[in-house]
Amino acid sequence: MKIEEYIHNNASLELIRKAEQFAKNFFEREGTHGFSHIKRVFNLCLHLGKDEGADLEVLALAALLHDIARPLEDKGIVDDHAKESAKIARRFLGSLGYPKIEEVVHAIEAHRFSKPPEPKTIEAKILSDADKLDAIGAIGVARVFMYSGEHGRDIEFSLKHFEEKILKLKDLMYTKSAKKLANERHKFVEEFIKRIQKEIEGEL
Structure with a gap:
């Protein structure tokens, strides 16, 4: 850009x-x-x-x-x-x-x-939203597995991290613009998780 x-x-x-x-x-x-x-x-x-x-x-x-x-x-x-x-x-x-x-x-x-602290200004809210958005979607998926690789963690651990943190992020957005982007990225993560779980279980 x-x-x-x-x-x-x-x-x-x-x-x-x-x-x-x-x-x-x-x-x-x-x-x-x-x-x-x-x-x-x-x-x-x-x-x-x-x-x-x-x-x-x-x-x-x-x-x-x-x-x-x-x-x-x-x-x-x-x-x-x-x-x-x-x-x-x-x-x-x-x-x-x-x-x-x-x-x-x-x-x-x-x-x-x-x-804490909670963001009070629109700039603080946007920065918090942008930081969370970078943990969702295709980039979010890549970062989870990068982190797991850096720390010697397996796929199952990564999937647990999605459930405990990543899938909750879309509901923590402050701004209208971020909420829209978060919903789109969240759907991608959900589809990815469904797909990888099927492959782990050996489904065709």
Whole structure:
């Protein structure tokens, strides 16, 4: 996607590109929560944000910076990547004199559906929705099995994860635009699960 289709202000574009370069430095390798995840969430945020009338500059920055501490959590260095990402984002944006730091920080802190705080702004709700959407649909299926591969888990464990988490996500969306996308992606996951269960049982 071309970001210029969503962000028309040159100063905003320059700021967002700086944030993108800054975020990339935190990811040494790809994986279920690598920089490719950041980019997909970023793209989803702009699509949803345009539909929902959000501040796209705030949303873009929050999306790019929301998981920068995830590698630190994966290594056991920090307990909560959302809180740590928000701290790092605050310092980074503060060094640039950015005036809407609190809006970006809140969205980052509130993006995890399983932990507080609850998202209060439309930008925070969209980021949370986009992050959940990236766990549903074809991408969601791929990420579940990538994660299982990374941790030596079998197909049956992966199917259990679908039941315990992935299939519940569509009911946790905040925005109308995300709910529509979630329903479509959810149906794909349901069909995939039915198909793989048949193949596991040896049905023709």
